[in-house]
Amino acid sequence: MSPSPRLPSCGSYGPSQPLCDRIPGGYVRKGGAQSLPQLDPNGKAELMNPYIMLTTTRSATDKRCHDVGTRAVSGPVTFRGCLRCIFMPSVYLISPAGHPNYGDELIAAGWLRHLSQTHPEHDVWLDCPNPGLASVLFSALHPRLRVTNTLWRASWEAGSDDPAVVTNRVLDVVRNFGTPAYDLGLERLYEVESFHLLGGGYINRLWPKNAGLVAGAAAVGSLTGARLYATGLSVVPLLQAPTAMQDSGSSVIELLRGFDHVSVRDEPSAALLGLELGLDDAFLAAEYELRKGLERGGADMVVCLQSDLQSEEQRRQVAAGARELISDALAQGKTVQYIEAIPGVDRAGFDALRDLIRVEDFIPFASIWREGLPLRADQTWLTTRFHLHFMAAAAGATGKAINIRDGYYDIKHRSLIELGTGWSHVDAARTTSDTAPAPDANALSFSSMLNARSTQKSCEAFNLYPCQNDAVAHTQGPPPVSRQKPSARPPRGLLTALSHMFR
Numbered sequence: 151m152s153p154s155p156r157l158p159s160c161g162s163y164g165p166s167q168p169l170c171d172r173i174p175g176g177y178v179r180k181g182g183a184q185s186l187p188q189l190d191p192n193g194k195a196e197l198m199n200p201y202i203m204l205t206t207t208r209s210a211t212d213k214r215c216h217d218v219g220t221r222a223v224s225g226p227v228t229f230r231g232c233l234r235c236i237f238m239p240s241v242y243l244i245s246p247a248g249h250p251n252y253g254d255e256l257i258a259a260g261w262l263r264h265l266s267q268t269h270p271e272h273d274v275w276l277d278c279p280n281p282g283l284a285s286v287l288f289s290a291l292h293p294r295l296r297v298t299n300t301l302w303r304a305s306w307e308a309g310s311d312d313p314a315v316v317t318n319r320v321l322d323v324v325r326n327f328g329t330p331a332y333d334l335g336l337e338r339l340y341e342v343e344s345f346h347l348l349g350g351g352y353i354n355r356l357w358p359k360n361a362g363l364v365a366g367a368a369a370v371g372s373l374t375g376a377r378l379y380a381t382g383l384s385v386v387p388l389l390q391a392p393t394a395m396q397d398s399g400s401s402v403i404e405l406l407r408g409f410d411h412v413s414v415r416d417e418p419s420a421a422l423l424g425l426e427l428g429l430d431d432a433f434l435a436a437e438y439e440l441r442k443g444l445e446r447g448g449a450d451m452v453v454c455l456q457s458d459l460q461s462e463e464q465r466r467q468v469a470a471g472a473r474e475l476i477s478d479a480l481a482q483g484k485t486v487q488y489i490e491a492i493p494g495v496d497r498a499g500f501d502a503l504r505d506l507i508r509v510e511d512f513i514p515f516a517s518i519w520r521e522g523l524p525l526r527a528d529q530t531w532l533t534t535r536f537h538l539h540f541m542a543a544a545a546g547a548t549g550k551a552i553n554i555r556d557g558y559y560d561i562k563h564r565s566l567i568e569l570g571t572g573w574s575h576v577d578a579a580r581t582t583s584d585t586a587p588a589p590d591a592n593a594l595s596f597s598s599m600l601n602a603r604s605t606q607k608s609c610e611a612f613n614l615y616p617c618q619n620d621a622v623a624h625t626q627g628p629p630p631v632s633r634q635k636p637s638a639r640p641p642r643g644l645l646t647a648l649s650h651m652f653r
Contacts, residue, residue, distance in 0.1 A: 240273035240341065241265065241615070242376075244301060244363050245348040247276070248284030250515060252491035253432065253537030255287055257349050257382070260435030261611070262291035268617045270294070275338065277301050287519065300335035305362030313361035313389050313402070320362035324369045339370045346614070349382025349415065349431030351536075351562065353402065355389050356459070361402050368405045378409040379614055382431030382607075386418045387557045411614060416565040430565075432540055433607035436600060439522060440544050448524025449511065450484035451476065452542070454491055454533040455499030460554040464578040468552055469502040471580070472532055475550075476506050479530070487524055489513040491535045527597075531573075536562040543571035546597040551575045569603075570595030 247258035258276065265274050273294045278284045281297040288295060304323050308316040323329045327336055339345075345367035347353070352360050364380075371378045389402055403422055406412050413428030414420050420427045453476065455468055476486055488507050490496035493515045500512050513524060523541055531542040531549030536559065539551045543566065551563040551573050563575050572595070 239343050240275060240296075241269065242275045242277065242339070242342040242345045242367075243348055244277045244345065244367065246279060246350055246352045247348075248278040248280035248282075248287065248297075249492060250280075250283060250287060250519070252515065252518060253535070253540075254350055255519065256435050256439060256537055256541075257431040258284075259288060259291055260431060260438075261346075261348055262288055262295065263438070264434060264608075264611045265615060266292045268612070268615045271618070272343075275342065279306075298335055298338070300332055300339065301363050301366040303332060304329075304336075304366060305359045308359060308362060311358050313358040316359050316362040317365040317402075320366045321369050324366050325373070339366075340374055342376055344377040344379060344614075345371060347380040347383065351384040351386075351558065353383060353385050353389075354558075355387040356558065358389060361389060364402050364405050368408060378411075380406055380409055380412045381610060381614075382413060382415050382429065384414060384416050384419050384562070385422060386416070386561055388422060413610060416561050417568075418561055428610075429603055429607050430540065431607065432537055433600075433604045434611055436541065436544050437604050439541060440525065440600070442522030443525030443541065444522075444527075444545060446522045446524055448526050448529060449487040450528075451479045451486045451530045451532065452524060452547075453486065453488045453499070453503070453507070453531075454496055454535050454538055455502075455552075456492065456496050456534045456554070457498035458492070458495050459558070460578065464554050465498075465502075467578045468534065468554065469499065471552075471578075472499075473503060473506065475532055476503065480506065485511075487511045487513055489518060489524065489538075490515050491518075491538060496535075534559065536566070539563060539566055539571065539573060543573060543596045544600050549573045553577050566596070570599065572596070 243258070243261060245254060245258045247254045249255075258278075262274065262276075265272070270293055273296055274292050276284060276288065276295060276297045277300055278297065279299060279302045281299045285295075285297040288297070301320070304320045305316055308319040310316060310319075324336060324339065327333050329336070347363065347367065353364060354360075367378055370376060383406075385403065385406070406423060412423060412425060414423060414425055415428060415430040417427055419425075453472060455472060457465055460468075479486055486507055488500045488503065488511060490500070490513070500507065504512075523538070525542065525545040525547070527546035529542065529545070529547040529549075531538065531547050532552070533539060533542075533549065534552045534554050539549065542549055551567070553560045553563060553575060560575070563573075567573055567575055
């Protein structure tokens with residue numbers, strides 16, 4: 151069975167032929183069983199009837215028609231416009247934020263701040279595992295933020311850890327509905343301009359159900375023509391199961407290759423996708439968080455040891471090595487603080503060291519989120535956490551990155567060391583004082599290059615989401631040109647689009 155032709159997003163136009171079994175609002179297009187509502191004789195459409203259809207005899211191969219491919223289409227070309235989308239366009243972000251986990255929240259906040267500058271009047275949907283907490287964390291970052299868990303729920307309720315099963319289940323609910331528990335959320339998927347997988351290391355073998363996130367975005371994009379973005383991803387360790395997209399047999403990697411724009415943060419991911427090495431999405435938020443953290447200030451040594459994604463033996467080894475380093479620092483009269491990037495998960499490390507670190511020197515996640523990390527340029531850090539390594543090095547601090555999982559955390563930390571953090575990188579069993587971090591001149595290169603790399607990431611962001619506000623565009627400059635430019639789209643205003651059609 152051949153895949154369905156690609157239908158342009160609301161506000162554009164495409165071939166007038168059956169494209170999918172169902173579209174939001176319940177109008178069945180397959181076989182022409184039910185036509186879409188028509189404009190009334192005066193040319194008006196009521197918002198209560200969200201879909202309109204007009205036809206023109208313009209050739210579907212006309213280059214001004216968006217995304218009908220090179221395939222010749224006989225018959226009239228149809229304009230399908232969702233009035234809600236035309237007048238209130240929206241973007242859809244997919245992220246593991248809301249757990250909370252400092253790194254995931256950092257990335258989501260960076261993109262929301264960017265969109266508040268460039269698209270303040272757009273609805274911004276954030277699809278994440280914990281929408282309740284995410285709505286609290288990000289409530290002030292975009293005036294039209296909406297939070298849901300539609301694709302995460304569809305993926306995690308598949309009842310299997312086999313990515314092929316998850317993928318086909320997500321495809322079924324996205325294409326055919328039939329899930330009253332969240333059909334209303336699925337309808338929203340058909341109304342957005344773009345889907346964007348935000349950066350992070352969550353599309354991989356450790357969380358096979360997350361394959362459904364890629365499949366869900368790709369499925370809607372194939373039906374509506376919504377633009378598909380993924381930025382700052384890491385896809386290692388690679389999913390090994392044959393994640394199959396129904397009717398096409400595509401793997402997650404092949405699906406990502408079909409996106410309009412993809413960037414990755416580490417060399418193994420770049421090699422798998424055939425891309426140049428990109429940057430972590432944290433660069434979009436780094437300078438803001440750095441200013442906040444430096445204003446706060448911190449102790450001579452800062453520690454964070456996670457308890458997840460490792461064995462009990464590794465936890466004991468990490469704690470024993472950390473104990474030696476902390477004891478040496480205290481003996482030298484240095485101050486020590488402990489922070490948590492994930493509430494509860496990182497508290498266990500503090501509990502194992504609380505005879506050395508005072509309770510008042512424990513900094514919970516909520517404090518970090520409000521006031522920033524306790525940063526100083528002359529600090530020493532000891533952590534298993536990737537984005538703590540990132541932010542501390544951005545401040546100019548030296549430290550030790552502890553690897554607790556080969557094929558995942560070693561790749562993450564080494565990607566930063568290759569960017570010049572100057573940190574030492576050791577396995578859990580070697581976290582001892584004989585390998586204590588020493589000042590490294592290379593540590594300054596990551597900090598000194600922060601502005602340039604943040605600008606590079608901002609260029610990527612402006613390319614995907616150019617300024618819609620003239621005042622912002624004037625202060626920020628024109629959107630930069632990128633090697634991977636999103637496809638051109640016709641104007642989204644209803645009257646402009648209609649005049650464009652009949653030109």
